[in-house]
Amino acid sequence: MKRALFSVSDKTGVVEFAGALVSLGWEIIATGGTMKLLQDSGLKVINISEVTGFPEICDGRVKTLHPKVHGALLGRRDLESHRRQLQENGIEYIDLVCVNLYPFRQTISKPDVTMEDAIENIDIGGPSMLRSAAKNWKDVTVVCNPDDYSTVIEEIKSTGNTTPETRLKLSAKAYTHTAEYDMMIATYMRKQAGLNEKLFLEYDLKQTLRYGENPHQQAKFYASMEKVPYSLATAEQLNGKELSYNNIQDANAALNIVREFDEPFCVGLKHMNPCGAAIGKDVVEAWQKTFEADKVSIFGGIVATNREINKEAAELMKPVFLEIIMAPSFSAEALEVLCTKKNLRLLKVDMNKDTASHTQYVSMNGGLLVQDQDLTTKTVLPEMCVTETKPQDADMADLDFAWHIVKHVKSNAIVVVKNGMTLGVGAGQMNRIGSAEIALKEAAAAFAAKGEDVKKAGLIMASDGFFPFDDCVSLAAEYGVKAIVQPGGSIRDNDSIVKANEHGIAMLFTGMRHFKH
Secondary structure, eight states: OOEEEEEOSSOOTTHHHHHHHHHHTTTEOOOOHHHHHHTTOOOOOEHHHHHSSOOOOOTTBBOOOOOHHHHHHHHHOOOOOHHHHHHHHHOOOOOOEEEEEEEEHHHHSSTOOOOOHHHOOOSHHHHHHHHHHHTTTTTTTEEEEGGGGGHHHHHHHSSSSSOOHHHHHHHHHHHHHHHHHHHHHHHHHHHTTTSSOOOOEEEOOOESSOOSSSSSSEEEEEEEOOOSSSSSSGOEEEEESSOHHHHHHHHHHHHHTTTOSSSEEEEEETTTEEEEEESSSSHHHHHHHHHHHHHTTTEEEEEEEEEEEOHHHHHHHTTTTTTEEEEEOOOOOHHHHHSSEEEEEEEEEOOOOOOOOEEEEEETTTTTEEEEEEOOOOOOOOGBOSSOOOOOHHHHHHHHHHHHHHSOOOSOOOOEEESSSSEEEESSOSSSSHHHHHHHHHHHHHHHHTTTGGGOOOEEESSSSSOOHHHHHHHHHTTTOOEEEEEEOTHHHHHHHHHHHHTTTTTEEOOOOOOOO
16 A cells, blocks of 8 residues: 655645645545644544654644654565565655744744744654655655646556656755755844854746847746736736736836826836836826827827726827836726727736835846845935025925936936926936936927927926036026036035036935936
8 A cells, every 4th residue: 555644834734735635545644733734624634643653742833853754754665676676675655745944934024033932843844754755756746836746646546656757846846945945044043143254045937038138048037936016927917918027117117217206196107218208197197298298209108107097097098109118007988998909008006005125136247246126216306406506495305206207217317307207317327427318309309399488387306416617507598597416525626516406406415326327
């Protein structure tokens, strides 16, 4: 008679799985809570102590660490010497192990967890049984995931045993399970001990992509085990074809901008940079201002908003060629409008604010850069002003808006805004004056198209880094900029302050830089 050993923390489907094995003539051995559950369900179960001849000790810490368990798992059926040794020592083979491990991840995720609680949820016997069974996969079936129960039962029903191909796959899954588990424990214990010379990362394959940045590059999308807001890894796709590598990069950049704002906000994005962004009284106005900010660049772009897309907003977006629309939700009427465009990707994204700090990883040749994600943005306040000319109360909202946008533009970055709406974006130039020229010329063209003089508009300008020279201030004055917000910190800050005073421009220093490479 074949024997199966059960010891699971995740008891999903375990009664049905064990019951199916019993109906097929198997004996069931079990430990602790698993044994009680199976017995309470009417199944005949052998206590692990009956097999080992030794009681569970140390509050259950020691129960399966015994030669009659591991000999039964590791003994090779094809070696006469192994068979003889097991027989001499009264050890019966165990043909299947169903084990999953103590909930260490769930334990350390609790906000009030103590180190004592964490330690008690480090499984010892479970990983040992999994590794023993997985090592002897040619003879032993090892199951650690309830998703595999049905496959195992079907094969045993069909042939009396699992196939070698299935046992090999299950072995690999078991080693993956123990590797992930050990990595979690190592990471936790190293943090407690203050060690940081190793970095362990755990990601699951979410999607194999058609290609990477270009068609000749292969690519995959892996999701972190940590669930965080503003994440494509947990977004629900409601319409459209699969996301591409570039889609995911751009969409992630858009979500990072959206998380800056609490008021109704919308952003249009192309190639990792905002081409238009605006706040409004509602999602409709925010979208209209975003679209008006740059009708050309938004073609084929990505849109994200922090408010539900309603029917009116959907009808305004529909005529525009967009790759992706992201929102915390879509009304049923909006979906009816937008889902008629079969290729348009609609993503419902968790946009609940959190205060946790998140880590950013960037790969490089032969290495990995790690930093805290840039989630802190100062509110721009009147007392940050360093010039004789002071900002008007009416300009403070635009200064703060521009400052929250410019941090998400590739450095060197200059953003020009007015009335809660971007009018010009200068991104990624090799010198700051080049970015300023792009942004200011865009703004001027927008006013010229309406037959208006940009110099009378009273533009607001933001820079992600300090001005190394006063040339950006001089250029801003030519376009009638009335207030500038920047980090400050240049050895030539006074030159820019003097130039701003000459032109009656208010300039504010935040004291915080927001480079984005």
